[in-house]
Amino acid sequence: MxxxxxxxxxxxxxxxxxxxxxxxxxxxxxxxxxxxxxxxxxxxxxxxxxxxxxxxxxxxxxxxxxxxxxxxxxxxxxxxxxxxxxxxxxxxxxxxxxxxxxxxxxxxxxxxxxxxxxxxxxxxxxxxxxxxxxNIQNIINEPPLEIDFKARSIKLHNIDMAFTRMEFEILSHLIKNKNQVFSKYQLYDYSTNEIVHENTFENTIVSHIKAIRDKFKKIDKNFNPIKTVQSIGYKYDYNSDK
The missing domain is CATH 3.40.50.2300 (Response regulator)
Structure with missing residues (x-):
């Protein structure tokens, strides 16, 4: 609606x-x-x-x-x-x-x-x-990553991965807006309905980003598509052709 x-x-x-x-x-x-x-x-x-x-x-x-x-x-x-x-x-x-x-x-x-x-x-x-x-597609293929929004599932190199609800929201938002930089505040606000508390949201997002990266490394140690933009936030930046 x-x-x-x-x-x-x-x-x-x-x-x-x-x-x-x-x-x-x-x-x-x-x-x-x-x-x-x-x-x-x-x-x-x-x-x-x-x-x-x-x-x-x-x-x-x-x-x-x-x-x-x-x-x-x-x-x-x-x-x-x-x-x-x-x-x-x-x-x-x-x-x-x-x-x-x-x-x-x-x-x-x-x-x-x-x-x-x-x-x-x-x-x-x-x-x-x-x-x-x-008309937005339900499945996004960004090799080697695939996100199915209806099933709320994520695969890396065709291997199923387990993410928390908030990790899924953060990652899917970044990948849908590839190369766009988002602040920690914006990512927190997008991924939760909770009130944003000062000095809380930054640590929460940093923790979730680290968890996402760690899960990627367990499958592919060279796959690190979430880039830190110093003093601003994060963006999804990965080219499978490189």
């Missing part, structure tokens, strides 16, 4: 979006937060709790120009893969809105003044995103 989060300071717009999206997007859970000048950490905690596939931000909220863009930038620092869009009634008034939205990584900006058209476009955008997700 896809989860969509709406962050908006006008309950009327929240109700409109809830009604339209619930009718047009099947198998979805639409959540909303009425913006009342809560601090950034409040919204960050909500994103962590709900793990939305898409966030819809209003641009100007609580009488603060571009509060939604600033909030999106803050959340994006902690969730770099977050997919989000903006809603605004100022699209044709403020020419910088599109540039500002692009700078923080928004997929697009929708116009409240052309709601009937843009809500249909938004619906299609979400459906297309769903279709992309549904």
């Amino acid at each position: 896809i989860t969509i989060l709406i962050i908006e300071d006008d309950q009327v717009w929240i109700d409109l979006l809830l009604d339209e999206l619930e009718n047009s997007i099947k198998d979805s859970s639409i959540k909303s937060i009425l913006y009342k000048d809560q601090n950034d950490e409040f919204f960050l905690d909500k994103v962590k709790e709900l793990k939305p596939n898409l966030v819809i931000f209003d641009v100007n909220m609580g009488g603060k120009p571009k509060a939604g863009i600033k909030l999106a930038r803050y959340i994006k620092k902690n969730y770099p893969n977050l997919v989000f869009v903006f809603l605004t009634s100022q699209k044709n008034v403020d020419p910088l809105i599109l540039d500002n939205a692009a700078e923080v990584g928004a997929d697009t900006v929708y116009d409240k003044n052309d709601f009937a058209t843009d809500i249909e476009v938004l619906g299609k955008f979400i459906k297309n995103s769903l279709n992309k997700d549904s």
Whole structure:
């Protein structure tokens, strides 16, 4: 099920979006937060709790120009893969809105003044995103490694391996995003539903990465695809043709 989060300071717009999206997007859970000048950490905690596939931000909220863009930038620092869009009634008034939205990584900006058209476009955008997700293969072959996501099994050189749930989540996330660097915080946040505690998540991830590497070495002492990126985190980097 896809989860969509709406962050908006006008309950009327929240109700409109809830009604339209619930009718047009099947198998979805639409959540909303009425913006009342809560601090950034409040919204960050909500994103962590709900793990939305898409966030819809209003641009100007609580009488603060571009509060939604600033909030999106803050959340994006902690969730770099977050997919989000903006809603605004100022699209044709403020020419910088599109540039500002692009700078923080928004997929697009929708116009409240052309709601009937843009809500249909938004619906299609979400459906297309769903279709992309549904086409993701269940088995990834990255020789000599094979991951079966349905069976939650991993083979190295066609030898079955045993991993804990968290080790599986960490390894599969790295291999699905080959050569992309993830911080310890990001890996911990992705692989567990637990609250991230300072001074705890780093040791936890280091321990799990070591366990994964040790299990690889028992089968192939030269197979070390998880690389440490100094002062940043880890990435999956292995080329079987080398």
